[in-house]
Amino acid sequence: MSEQNKIDEIKEALAAATPGPWHSYATEVFIETGPIAKLWGDGMRGEFKFDNHGNNAPFIAKSPEYITYLLQEIERKNRYLERISVTFGEFECQRLAREAL
Secondary structure (H helix, E strand, C coil): CCHHHHHHHHHHHHHHHCCCCEEEEEEEEECCCCEEEECCECCCEEECCCCCCCHHHHHHHHHHHHHHHHHHHHHHHHHHHHHHHHHHHHCCCCCCCCHCC
């Protein structure tokens, strides 16, 4: 899968997710109208708790914000690289990229 296809896949998943903002309280992830995920609850054989639930819930709640930020950064850098490519030519860009590694 190409980088752009993966970025498009992430955008589609983000757009399909429950609109935010998301928040967390204890082990629940919720929006203004109520919970959308619970990391603690009644399982088939009694109560269950996921490892690290106290850290997972806030991370899950912030994920849409983090993903949005990272996608914007990738797109900003891709636009910048495209401008460099037009200005300096593709060959020079490849040379500079190799030197950066």
